[in-house]
Amino acid sequence: MKVSMSFGKDYESKYEWENCSCQGGSSGIVLPKNSFSKVFNGDPLKGLAEGMASEESYMTAFFEAFPTEPKCFIRGEGKNIKEAEEEAWNKYQKIITCEHEMERRTRTDGYGYCKHCSYSSMVFEPLTKCCKCKKPTAYTKDYKGKWYCKKHSYTMPKNPNPSRWEKMHNMDNKLPRKRKKLLKKCAKNRFEQNGIYGKIRFNYKVYMKFNCKGKEFHLLFKRQELELIKKFK
Numbered sequence: 001m002k003v004s005m006s007f008g009k010d011y012e013s014k015y016e017w018e019n020c021s022c023q024g025g026s027s028g029i030v031l032p033k034n035s036f037s038k039v040f041n042g043d044p045l046k047g048l049a050e051g052m053a054s055e056e057s058y059m060t061a062f063f064e065a066f067p068t069e070p071k072c073f074i075r076g077e078g079k080n081i082k083e084a085e086e087e088a089w090n091k092y093q094k095i096i097t098c099e100h101e102m103e104r105r106t107r108t109d110g111y112g113y114c115k116h117c118s119y120s121s122m123v124f125e126p127l128t129k130c131c132k133c134k135k136p137t138a139y140t141k142d143y144k145g146k147w148y149c150k151k152h153s154y155t156m157p158k159n160p161n162p163s164r165w166e167k168m169h170n171m172d173n174k175l176p177r178k179r180k181k182l183l184k185k186c187a188k189n190r191f192e193q194n195g196i197y198g199k200i201r202f203n204y205k206v207y208m209k210f211n212c213k214g215k216e217f218h219l220l221f222k223r224q225e226l227e228l229i230k231k232f233k
């Protein structure tokens with residue numbers, strides 16, 4: 001099958017990779033060990049040129065496959081794309097014949113790794129529980145480290161000392177209060193037209209999110225925002 005590469009021409013793969021989507025690419029060049037000191041301490045261009053000309057330097061390529069059955073991710077690496085595909089294929093063959101024995105290692109979110117092959121997937125229940133309904137969840141946690149499921153994420157308290165990253169992503173403060181009120185009113189009308197009555201919860205990080213009784217919809221573009229107002233004012 002044809003496999004698209006991160007740059008350059010498509011690669012005609014050796015194996016058929018049924019029910020998998022695949023991609024490949026080059027991860028760059030690996031220089032001999034002593035090259036770094038030459039590059040950083042001497043003439044960088046000369047150091048690089050020498051390193052690349054050396055027999056010890058090589059290009060690396062990767063081949064990635066995303067099988068649907070079992071749903072997982074496989075990555076093979078090698079000096080060229082053929083080698084990388086071969087490594088990925090061998091991993092895949094192991095995965096489909098292995099009697100997996102899954103373990104969590106350091107993860108608490110339900111993600112597991114097979115002890116015998118490279119299979120990894122979401123196979124367990126999360127070890128962390130929603131602080132409201134006690135259901136196992138790894139959906140989101142607040143600044144105190146308490147966990148919330150999707151349904152209860154709207155009751156999560158705001159961090160009184162938000163980090164710069166949080167401030168940047170919290171668009172809520174940038175929205176004029178009047179506009180927010182109008183949007184919430186329109187959202188309420190939209191929910192009610194679909195037979196959902198209750199308190200509207202609003203959340204605006206990268207996009208706007210309206211939630212009522214566990215049902216939700218998103219607004220990603222200004223155009224959608226204006227449409228909502230036009231239709232449900």
Ligand SMILES: [Zn+2]
Nearest residue numbers: 098100114117
């Ligand atoms: Zn396995």
Ligand SMILES: [Zn+2]
Nearest residue numbers: 130133149152
């Ligand atoms: Zn919950």
